[in-house]
Amino acid sequence: MVTLDDYKAGDTEWCPGCGNFSILAAVKKALVSLDKEPHEVLMVSGIGQSGKLPHYLKCNTFNGLHGRTLPPATGAKLANPELTVIAVGGDGDSYGEGGNHFIHALRRNPDITLIAHDNQIYGLTKGQASPTSEPGMKTKIQTHGVINTPFNPLAVAISLGCTFVSRGFAGDIEHLSSLIAEAVEHPGFSLVDILQPCISFNKLNTYSWYKERVYKLEDEGYDPTDRIKAFEKTLEWGERIPTGVFYKHDSTSFESKQPVLEKGPLVKQKYDPEELIDVMKSFM
Amino acid sequence: MKIGGAAGQGIQTIGTVLSKTFLRDGFHVFGSQFYLSRVRGGHNFFQIRVSDHPVQAIKEELDILVALDEASITQHLEEVQDGFVVADEAAVNDTTPENVISIPFVDIAKEVSGNKLFSNTVAVGAVFGILCYDLSCLNTLLSEIFEKKGEEIIEKNIAAAKAGYDYVQDGKFKGVCKFDLTPNPVDGRILIDGNDAVGFGALAAGVQLVSSYPMTPSTGVMTFVAKYADRFNAIVEQAEDEVAALNMAIGASFAGVRAMTTTSGGGFCLMTEALGLAGMTETPVVVFLSQRPGPATGLPTMTEQADLQFALHAAQGEIPRCILAPRTPRDAFYQTMRAFNIADKYQIPVILMSDQYLADALFTYENFDLSHVTIERHLLSDRELKKMGDYRRYEITDSGISPRALPGQAGVLVVADSDEHNEEGHIDQTIENRIRMNEKRLRKLDGLKEDMQLPIIHGLENADISLIGWGSTFGPLAEAVDILNEDEVSINLVHFSDIYPLHEGDIGLLMDGLNHTVCVENNATGQFAQLLRTELGFEVSDKILRYDGLPFTPKSIIRELEEKEVV
Numbered sequence: 001m002v003t004l005d006d007y008k009a010g011d012t013e014w015c016p017g018c019g020n021f022s023i024l025a026a027v028k029k030a031l032v033s034l035d036k037e038p039h040e041v042l043m044v045s046g047i048g049q050s051g052k053l054p055h056y057l058k059c060n061t062f063n064g065l066h067g068r069t070l071p072p073a074t075g076a077k078l079a080n081p082e083l084t085v086i087a088v089g090g091d092g093d094s095y096g097e098g099g100n101h102f103i104h105a106l107r108r109n110p111d112i113t114l115i116a117h118d119n120q121i122y123g124l125t126k127g128q129a130s131p132t133s134e135p136g137m138k139t140k141i142q143t144h145g146v147i148n149t150p151f152n153p154l155a156v157a158i159s160l161g162c163t164f165v166s167r168g169f170a171g172d173i174e175h176l177s178s179l180i181a182e183a184v185e186h187p188g189f190s191l192v193d194i195l196q197p198c199i200s201f202n203k204l205n206t207y208s209w210y211k212e213r214v215y216k217l218e219d220e221g222y223d224p225t226d227r228i229k230a231f232e233k234t235l236e237w238g239e240r241i242p243t244g245v246f247y248k249h250d251s252t253s254f255e256s257k258q259p260v261l262e263k264g265p266l267v268k269q270k271y272d273p274e275e276l277i278d279v280m281k282s283f284m
Numbered sequence: 285m286k287i288g289g290a291a292g293q294g295i296q297t298i299g300t301v302l303s304k305t306f307l308r309d310g311f312h313v314f315g316s317q318f319y320l321s322r323v324r325g326g327h328n329f330f331q332i333r334v335s336d337h338p339v340q341a342i343k344e345e346l347d348i349l350v351a352l353d354e355a356s357i358t359q360h361l362e363e364v365q366d367g368f369v370v371a372d373e374a375a376v377n378d379t380t381p382e383n384v385i386s387i388p389f390v391d392i393a394k395e396v397s398g399n400k401l402f403s404n405t406v407a408v409g410a411v412f413g414i415l416c417y418d419l420s421c422l423n424t425l426l427s428e429i430f431e432k433k434g435e436e437i438i439e440k441n442i443a444a445a446k447a448g449y450d451y452v453q454d455g456k457f458k459g460v461c462k463f464d465l466t467p468n469p470v471d472g473r474i475l476i477d478g479n480d481a482v483g484f485g486a487l488a489a490g491v492q493l494v495s496s497y498p499m500t501p502s503t504g505v506m507t508f509v510a511k512y513a514d515r516f517n518a519i520v521e522q523a524e525d526e527v528a529a530l531n532m533a534i535g536a537s538f539a540g541v542r543a544m545t546t547t548s549g550g551g552f553c554l555m556t557e558a559l560g561l562a563g564m565t566e567t568p569v570v571v572f573l574s575q576r577p578g579p580a581t582g583l584p585t586m587t588e589q590a591d592l593q594f595a596l597h598a599a600q601g602e603i604p605r606c607i608l609a610p611r612t613p614r615d616a617f618y619q620t621m622r623a624f625n626i627a628d629k630y631q632i633p634v635i636l637m638s639d640q641y642l643a644d645a646l647f648t649y650e651n652f653d654l655s656h657v658t659i660e661r662h663l664l665s666d667r668e669l670k671k672m673g674d675y676r677r678y679e680i681t682d683s684g685i686s687p688r689a690l691p692g693q694a695g696v697l698v699v700a701d702s703d704e705h706n707e708e709g710h711i712d713q714t715i716e717n718r719i720r721m722n723e724k725r726l727r728k729l730d731g732l733k734e735d736m737q738l739p740i741i742h743g744l745e746n747a748d749i750s751l752i753g754w755g756s757t758f759g760p761l762a763e764a765v766d767i768l769n770e771d772e773v774s775i776n777l778v779h780f781s782d783i784y785p786l787h788e789g790d791i792g793l794l795m796d797g798l799n800h801t802v803c804v805e806n807n808a809t810g811q812f813a814q815l816l817r818t819e820l821g822f823e824v825s826d827k828i829l830r831y832d833g834l835p836f837t838p839k840s841i842i843r844e845l846e847e848k849e850v851v
Contacts, residue, residue: 010710042691044535047702055699055710060691062538063701063711064531065561071495071528075535075543076691078493078519083539083692104524260517266492267540267690269517276488276654279512283474284308 002035004028009058019170019196020049023117024056026173027086030180031059042083044073046093048124050117053088067097070105070114074254077110080265081255084184085111091118095131095151102153105189106160111253113183113190116153117170119198120205127201137204154234154246157191158227163251164190165230167243169214170197171207175243188251195241210241217244224248285348285411286331286363288356289372292324294404295352299330301408301429305422306334307475307648309467314339314759315475315646316835321500321584327355334465340612340647340759344839347463348414350407351375357384368414368462370452372403385456389448396447397440405441409448416461419449421469472651478642478756481613482572483508485620487516488657491570492541495521495532500584501640502546502574526551530558534567538700540663540690542624544570549578549591556598559633563603563725565700566678566686568627568634570620575639577833586833587641589755590807593814595635596784604630604684604728607784609637609755613647615781618656625660626735630685630728637783639806641835642756664689669696676707680720684727729785736782738790743769743776749850752803752824754780754812756835761804763838764845773851780812786819795822802826802850804841826850 007028014020031041043054047066054061060083064072073087094102094116105112120137122128128141131151138145157165164186168176176194183190195214197207217224217233222244224230230247255261263269285302289295296317303313314333320326333339346363349356351371357380361369369384376386387410393402405426412419426441476484483505486494494513496506510520523529526547533543547555552573562569573595577588595607606626610616616638623634664687669675672687675696679686686707691698699709704721706712712721742758743765753761758779765777778798795816803813803824808831816822828844830836845851 039692039694039697042539052711055701058697060697061699061701061709062535062565062691063699063703064534064565065557065702068527068531068558068561071523071531072535072538074521075493075495075532075537076539077535078521078532079536079539079541079543080690080692100524101528104528258519260514260519263517266517266519266536267692269492271487271490271516271518273654273657275512275515276484276657278515279484279487280474280651280654283476283480284472 002032002037004032006038007031007057007059009056012056013052014049015200017199018049019119019198020053020117022170022173022176023115023194023196024053026168026177026180027053027115028057029173029177030184033177033181034184036084040082040084042076042085043088044069044076044085045088046090046098048090048093050088050090050093067093068101069093069098070101070112073112074105074108074110077112077255078258078266080267081111081261082265086184087112087114089114089116091116091120091130091132092122095153099131099151103156103160106157106162108254109161109163109188109251111187111189111255113180113192115180116191116193117196118153118193119196119202121198121202123198123201134204152234153191153193155231158231158234158247162191163188163247163249164245165247166190166192166245168192168194169210169243170194171210175216179245182245186248186251187256188253195243213239213241214243215240217242217246285350286329286346286360287350287352287407288327288329288360289352290325291319291322291328293352295328295330298350298404298408299332301422301425302411303332303475303646305425307473308425308469309421310470311336311465312338312648313475313646314342314648316342316641317644319585327353327359329356329360338648341763341838344837348411350411351384352407370410370414387448387451392447392451393444397444402440402444405444406448409445410452412445413449413452414457415463415465416453417465418467419445421467474649474651475646476613476649477504477644477646478610478613478616478638479504479574479644480508481616482610482620482636482638485617486544486570486624487512487518488617488654489621489624490542490659491544491624492518493521493533493536493543494518494546495523495529495536495543496546497523497526497529497551499548499551501576501643502548502572504643505546505572526554527558530555530569530571531561533569534558534562534565537567537569538565538691542628544572546572546574548574548576549594550581552591552594552598560599560601560603561702562633563599563605564702566631566725567700568631570623570627570634570636572636572638574643575637577831583833585640587639587835588806588831588833589639589757590811590831592637592783592807592811595637596815602722602726604632604726604732605784606630606632606634606732607637608634609781609783610642611755611758611779611781613642613645614649614652616642617652619781621657625658626732628660628662630732631688632728637755639756662688666693669693677709678705678707678721678724680707680724682727683731684724685731733785733787736785736787738794739778739780741776741778744774745776747776747799748774749800749802750798751775751777751841752801752812752816753777753805754783757804757806760836760838760841764841767838767842768851775851784815786815788820792820792822795820800825800850802828802845804828804836806830806835
């Protein structure tokens with residue numbers, strides 16, 4: 001049996017009170033609940049405070065570049081689909097710098113879970129607007145307030161056919177860990193966008209701000225299989241903010257559609273040298 | 285001979301069919317292409333040289349010009365010296381010179397085969413008519429090419445070829461057999477271009493993931509691997525952009541398979557960030573960089589060797605890297621396999637540099653020797669891991685190479701980081717760690733230098749003049765030297781395929797023994813000459829630089845040497 005101790009790692013470098021601690025706890029809990037051995041898990045991250053999360057877990061880690069979480073995660077999953085691949089990024093990482101990769105990962109549908117720490121601010125560079133910042137939010141750069149429309153990751157995901165679209169809240173570890181566990185179990189690309197207060201730089205979307213607004217979809221008898229309704233729910237933001245699974249559907253992953261992988265993981269396959277002679281004949 | 289016409293007229297098909305027929309009949313063939321960045325229209329051409337001895341470069345003079353469009357006549361008529369020009373009727377008008385023989389390719393095709401689509405085959409037949417060349421080999425080839433399309437299509441093609449042949453033989457060329465081409469069929473010869481050779485080399489090396497964004501002139505490699513991917517247990521993924529392409533390859537390599545990406549200059553610009561990632565995380569990867577003239581979009585379908593200094597320095601910071609630049613398709617096959625072995629041995633990115641000229645140039649060879657295929661992975665086995673105790677991905681070693689395990693191997697965790705990291709792979713920003721890790725990574729170059737191959741010397745030993753070249757220029761340079769040696773000029777060629785790192789000792793010694801040196805490159809600034817200066821402190825005496833988008837020909841090199849009064 002896998003226990004929380006199996007994933008226990010060293011000290012963290014996050015600000016005291018940061019939402020990242022709850023996300024880390026929820027990830028550990030989810031992996032333990034799924035009985036995943038650390039060596040079976042590959043965490044791929046980008047750059048930012050979120051990108052450090054894999055370092056605070058004992059498992060395989062590829063901490064790559066800012067915004068580039070999904071391409072190496074996809075490559076690794078293709079090479080060895082037996083690995084449980086979890087990508088971790090922030091809102092700038094996943095939706096700004098990595099926006100194009102996010103779109104195309106959704107189109108590919110690899111069996112990867114993206115855990116997006118969405119704190120609506122750039123924390124590591126000390127407080128600029130992010131793609132998901134509230135319009136009107138003033139920062140040292142956006143001195144007149146944010147004027148751009150916020151990126152809606154859940155709506156984009158649903159529009160591109162993502163078959164597991166969810167939102168968690170860093171203030172509710174129990175609920176978040178169950179969402180993450182369900183997302184990891186889902187075959188195909190699964191998104192867990194996490195509302196995560198940044199206590200240092202985001203003075204608007206605080207714990208108390210969220211606690212007044214968030215509610216769980218499942219508490220209201222919501223049906224997560226209706227794609228149109230799910231899309232409507234992604235537009236709900238303000239007085240009430242939904243969390244939980246917005247949309248869920250059976251899925252065939254990117255890897256399952258690769259005929260070559262029917263024979264097993266690429267890492268365990270080799271070619272037959274006789275085939276080379278045949279290729280050479282094509283040049284005669 | 286040269287076949288000219290607009291894109292979409294099937295010039296490449298004619299060129300390939302002619303080349304393969306000559307190949308099978310025992311001749312040596314060299315083919316090259318010039319094309320524009322458009323799907324239809326424009327003026328393109330395919331040039332073929334046929335010889336009874338090996339040829340690796342194009343000649344400037346033509347014996348036969350096949351003109352499918354008017355531009356073929358206006359642009360290339362002067363290249364025809366005492367030879368034949370056959371033109372499609374549509375390419376001819378009142379101003380066309382009298383020595384141009386017009387042939388109604390389309391009408392003949394419609395008449396004998398019922399469709400103008402067969403006019404290409406009529407043109408092929410006409411060329412063989414001029415050569416008084418036996419059609420049996422061509423007929424066999426046509427049967428193979430159109431096997432899947434059925435007996436009727438085969439018969440129509442064969443009829444079209446014969447009609448073209450007869451039109452020429454019964455008309456103005458009756459009894460004229462200027463060329464003596466006697467077939468002497470041989471087995472086991474192949475005709476291969478640079479891109480296919482790289483793709484073939486990658487398959488032989490066991491590549492299992494190619495993730496690329498299509499870009500001329502590199503796309504052929506991706507296409508070639510895709511064609512055989514299922515049989516070689518490989519996946520070819522068309523990435524959303526070059527950033528994703530290299531990052532995906534790095535992810536796949538990290539997880540344990542051999543991975544590569546293919547691109548050209550502009551795409552390589554986007555890859556530089558990930559190139560640094562490969563260096564920092566010590567993840568092996570092969571980057572195929574097929575050059576074309578820049579900057580920006582430049583001349584997308586032409587040739588240049590102007591990305592060398594960029595490849596040497598691409599990515600922020602200092603990372604160990606290896607650069608190889610194959611000379612010929614044969615070299616490309618072996619160098620591609622070697623690129624994967626070097627990448628795995630040193631856990632570094634290897635940049636394999638080609639260009640449009642090599643990508644599309646067809647060479648004749650005896651079969652490649654597949655007994656030379658070796659796959660050296662340098663991975664820890666489960667048994668070795670058990671004996672090791674604590675595994676550290678970035679263990680400090682004398683060679684700079686750390687033992688490599690893969691994620692998923694039981695009892696071991698692999699932690700890789702783009703941040704500066706400690707031996708365990710975790711972020712470590714302490715000064716002592718930074719110095720140790722940076723030195724460890726760069727130490728790999730010491731070992732790699734020992735593995736690098738010396739330049740080859742072609743022509744006279746201890747010559748008065750040495751041409752220096754790298755990569756795809758080998759063919760024209762070697763032939764220029766051969767021609768000059770025959771004229772009793774004391775000249776040779778020192779040609780590099782292993783570009784970086786250079787071995788100061790061995791290569792330095794070799795270079796010091798040279799007399800008058802002329803560096804010949806397809807760029808405007810002498811980028812390889814710069815490398816020789818910075819790495820070896822070697823100054824070339826002279827440079828011949830070509831940057832008009834076209835490859836060197838032996839004659840163009842000799843002309844420049846004469847103008848510079850070097851010979």
